[in-house]
Amino acid sequence: MGEEMSNKQIILKDYVKGFVKESDMILKTSFVKLKVPKGCCNDAVLVKNLYLSCDPYMRGRMVKMEGSYIDSFTPGEAIMGYGVAKIVDSSDPEFKKGDLVWGITGWEEYTLIKSTKALFKIPSIDVPLSFYTGILGMAGMTAYIGFYEICSPKERESVFISAASGAVGQLVGQFAKLFGCYVVGSAGSKDKVDLLKNKFGFDDAFNYKEEPDLNATLKRYFPNGIDIYFENVGGKLLDAVLTNMRNHGRIAVCGMISQYNLEEPEATSNLMFLITKRIRMEGFLVFDYFHLYDKYLEMVLPLIKQGKLTYLEDIVQGIETAPAALIGLFAGRNVGKQVVVVAPK
Amino acid sequence: MGEEMSNKQIILKDYVKGFVKESDMILKTSFVKLKVPKGCCNDAVLVKNLYLSCDPYMRGRMVKMEGSYIDSFTPGEAIMGYGVAKIVDSSDPEFKKGDLVWGITGWEEYTLIKSTKALFKIPSIDVPLSFYTGILGMAGMTAYIGFYEICSPKERESVFISAASGAVGQLVGQFAKLFGCYVVGSAGSKDKVDLLKNKFGFDDAFNYKEEPDLNATLKRYFPNGIDIYFENVGGKLLDAVLTNMRNHGRIAVCGMISQYNLEEPEATSNLMFLITKRIRMEGFLVFDYFHLYDKYLEMVLPLIKQGKLTYLEDIVQGIETAPAALIGLFAGRNVGKQVVVVAPK
Numbered sequence: 001m002g003e004e005m006s007n008k009q010i011i012l013k014d015y016v017k018g019f020v021k022e023s024d025m026i027l028k029t030s031f032v033k034l035k036v037p038k039g040c041c042n043d044a045v046l047v048k049n050l051y052l053s054c055d056p057y058m059r060g061r062m063v064k065m066e067g068s069y070i071d072s073f074t075p076g077e078a079i080m081g082y083g084v085a086k087i088v089d090s091s092d093p094e095f096k097k098g099d100l101v102w103g104i105t106g107w108e109e110y111t112l113i114k115s116t117k118a119l120f121k122i123p124s125i126d127v128p129l130s131f132y133t134g135i136l137g138m139a140g141m142t143a144y145i146g147f148y149e150i151c152s153p154k155e156r157e158s159v160f161i162s163a164a165s166g167a168v169g170q171l172v173g174q175f176a177k178l179f180g181c182y183v184v185g186s187a188g189s190k191d192k193v194d195l196l197k198n199k200f201g202f203d204d205a206f207n208y209k210e211e212p213d214l215n216a217t218l219k220r221y222f223p224n225g226i227d228i229y230f231e232n233v234g235g236k237l238l239d240a241v242l243t244n245m246r247n248h249g250r251i252a253v254c255g256m257i258s259q260y261n262l263e264e265p266e267a268t269s270n271l272m273f274l275i276t277k278r279i280r281m282e283g284f285l286v287f288d289y290f291h292l293y294d295k296y297l298e299m300v301l302p303l304i305k306q307g308k309l310t311y312l313e314d315i316v317q318g319i320e321t322a323p324a325a326l327i328g329l330f331a332g333r334n335v336g337k338q339v340v341v342v343a344p345k
Numbered sequence: 346m347g348e349e350m351s352n353k354q355i356i357l358k359d360y361v362k363g364f365v366k367e368s369d370m371i372l373k374t375s376f377v378k379l380k381v382p383k384g385c386c387n388d389a390v391l392v393k394n395l396y397l398s399c400d401p402y403m404r405g406r407m408v409k410m411e412g413s414y415i416d417s418f419t420p421g422e423a424i425m426g427y428g429v430a431k432i433v434d435s436s437d438p439e440f441k442k443g444d445l446v447w448g449i450t451g452w453e454e455y456t457l458i459k460s461t462k463a464l465f466k467i468p469s470i471d472v473p474l475s476f477y478t479g480i481l482g483m484a485g486m487t488a489y490i491g492f493y494e495i496c497s498p499k500e501r502e503s504v505f506i507s508a509a510s511g512a513v514g515q516l517v518g519q520f521a522k523l524f525g526c527y528v529v530g531s532a533g534s535k536d537k538v539d540l541l542k543n544k545f546g547f548d549d550a551f552n553y554k555e556e557p558d559l560n561a562t563l564k565r566y567f568p569n570g571i572d573i574y575f576e577n578v579g580g581k582l583l584d585a586v587l588t589n590m591r592n593h594g595r596i597a598v599c600g601m602i603s604q605y606n607l608e609e610p611e612a613t614s615n616l617m618f619l620i621t622k623r624i625r626m627e628g629f630l631v632f633d634y635f636h637l638y639d640k641y642l643e644m645v646l647p648l649i650k651q652g653k654l655t656y657l658e659d660i661v662q663g664i665e666t667a668p669a670a671l672i673g674l675f676a677g678r679n680v681g682k683q684v685v686v687v688a689p690k
Contacts, residue, residue: 196606267612281626283619
């Protein structure tokens, strides 16, 4: 029958309007049997969650929508997100008790994942396990795909990255530096700017909150214009970037974190530059590219082991801290990849 | 010394703010010697202008700007634009007296073109000469490049074209139909809508002025969404299109005629769909692609001669009519490609 365990869960109270607040999520303790129910599914696993990833895109799942790339969360049920977990029970012979996996799981201590199809096995743990919530998981793949597949980079091009100290931005900047580009990032505090310049090796960085005229700011950092913009924030910054793009520039639209909590999105006025400067602006979702995950690991694992990539995590302890950690993303409170430890092993 | 002739010219009075008016252009008669001045240039030609092309992009040259893809017009001098002309005198042995050419010339009866580099010789005249201001000139190349190079079309995809009865739109729609796409166009009058459906063979068309809710309109014409949008107008329509795009859709940004006369461009609010629907939005300028002109002629000339393409021109007589014809573009007065006859031969 399986052992029955208490299971702390983070429940979405209801669909969210405007800025998401901690009170939109409730901590609840339920009970769970540590067994895949009989007759449930051919490839289900019951997992113990170890690390959870806080990602800006999750805000989009807190509203009711239909026909989007991803389902809305269900009010009254646990929030879902990427995480690292350990198999407790399995109906799929490919996934054995004790195996470590990463993929979409629940914001709770134990989750029944009804299909293993979207799970990735973690082959080795000679890097920190939490890395699979970020640099070796969705954020890493996002940076990799966004930079190499969408930006079409060339050596010595000028790259601008917004939200540059975040999980994706810090990696894009380092990939671009390794590729031979000139890289400038923006972030929302002096400490983050220092990190970008001193820890992540960006050529330069600025605090957008201290720049009253973003158009002039970008002109200062890119007197000859921007070839590649890696868009993580949206809003006013995009208009300033469009004004400062070079001919034949590319904009990879990865995220628009400044917009996710707004009822009415801020509008963009300078799209005429798409024509006059022949700019390609392309949105992408990492979910379309997971078939390239092994190729990514081949590239990134050696870089990590050789110390050629720096990766910063902002780790909080305990599933109770997850709502505040998620909300912190939108206030820019996290420094680096936001991770929640549910259990160390 | 060369014969001295009177030369009617359309002069730009000053840089233009807001909607361009006829009074922003002045008809002036000067005199010109029908000779390339001695010592002027190695590859200059003195041409007699036959047909002039009215194109929306010309509005952009009426404002002072620097570092754009094309120079501003010079106040006090003749307006410049694409046209068909006959060589009267030449310092380039490749271009002989009597040769017909198309390319950038002046809005006047005779023009000294200081370099033949950007001129195209007209090889045969078994099609109307005026076609070289449109279907066999810039508009045709724009439609060709925009559709085949930028839209990445696939058979049976759904294509939406705005300003669809204009010089470029009518051709994009027909190329898309020949390619096997489902094609709907928008235009600004019942007559134009009838043309699109009955003359150009679009699957459907609508008058945007009679549609209070463009989002609902597009849903009606594209219940399964739009794969390809050929953008000629900008403004509000783009937001409605973004809402109705399919996943992995493409937007070729060719023009934004609704915006050219505005001091402050209308803003676009729905760019988040670029991410969630993985849309590629790409601006282009035909000037970058003229090396493909011969390839285009190989495709389009047989289609014209076999009657597989319909091409509609709105021809007015006399250089005096050119300012009104140009302004008519922005009011949607033209039906088809707007051409001005300066001299029949």
